[in-house]
Amino acid sequence: MTDRPDTPRSRRERPAKPALTREGIVAAAVAVLRAEGLRKVTMRRLAQELDTGPASLYVYVRNTAELHAAVLDELLGTVGPAPAEGSWRERLEQVLTAYTTMLFEHPSLARSALTARPSGPNYLALIETLLGLLDEGGVPPAQAAWGVDLLLQHATATAAEHSADEASEEDWDALRRVVRDASERTHPHIAALGSALLSGAPHERLSWGLRTLIAGIEHAPAPD
Amino acid sequence: MTDRPDTPRSRRERPAKPALTREGIVAAAVAVLRAEGLRKVTMRRLAQELDTGPASLYVYVRNTAELHAAVLDELLGTVGPAPAEGSWRERLEQVLTAYTTMLFEHPSLARSALTARPSGPNYLALIETLLGLLDEGGVPPAQAAWGVDLLLQHATATAAEHSADEASEEDWDALRRVVRDASERTHPHIAALGSALLSGAPHERLSWGLRTLIAGIEHAPAPD
DNA sequence: ACCTGAACACCGTTCAAGT
């Protein structure tokens, strides 16, 4: 019998090829997201990262969309709970701002969040927090239920819009040009507003949008 | 010298290969969208449709995103102007509902509209209409300018969410399950609301959302 | 049961070369 010297060569080549698990896959996905963006979070790339073939991942993940949803829930864990200080309105705005700030760093993830409804534990915790704050503000349950969706939709869509795919900067330029050149005769309101239409930094827009939404929810008609 | 008999065979095989123009490309794109959805509106597929190679399209269209934006503006032409009857609020809701209804038929287009700011003539006309209605309702210009974006964002995001990629139906099921099973202890507000959280047909949600947004814009703080 | 090599059916975009 030999003593146990080094582990065999093949097991040392890479830093301990981890067993394939759902958690391992999601962790690798988060790492790739942080390093290179969601565009690179592909089945093939992850397989490469985990030293296997793409087919193997399908044992743990139904498809790419589900993978992206899992990544989102993971990052949702970093958003944290509501702050202790301030009015319910302020705290509501702060939680949603924290959520959006996280998504601003990964706008492509926001885009996928708009379509792939997450259902992970962190998402659930976020909804619970938001409902609690609306309840504290005396918003009737029916309005609160739909209001939460409206608030999250705005936050998510705002982050998604800032998906700075180089190209989209040109879209903005084009829109600015076209607004600037709008004829007073055919587009009087646009001409009158001019650059006010496109003014405001993203976080100002977000903040205004959230406050406007909250005001709306307070004054909202009850759902039919 | 020969007389000119039939056009040569190669020019009759297909029904008059149209000259390559931007309009022709966009028209083909709309046709493919209608027949098979945005997923098939690819450079390669369009090239095939137009009897050329994909590289040729890049003379007229910068990239796939720009192509999709052009398709959107094209479809925006079918939305039509504001109705003549009703209060400004009702007409505003009707215009936005017509916009959303169009996008509901092409949810993937809605998704792309969220990121690729359109700047075509039909989009501009829509903004002008919306600004006109808000002005009619006495909404101050600064609120109206940002409000229009909020309204369009909600309409667009609502359509995008219903991107019924088969898979996303499973997402909804998962979310419903998780909400139903939410513990009263850890998630009291979710447990209390239960299925109310996910109730409502899409058009009810849209309508409530729009009315809530309009109410919010009327009560909104002025932008900072 | 879990895993995978190989294949199928695609993509966007660029570029050198042609007309």
Add this chain to the structure above:
DNA sequence: ACCTGAACACCGTTCAAGT
């Protein structure tokens, strides 16, 4: 100038076959 063949560098997903 306009157009394009061919290539580069990728994708997601399935399935038969292996352990």
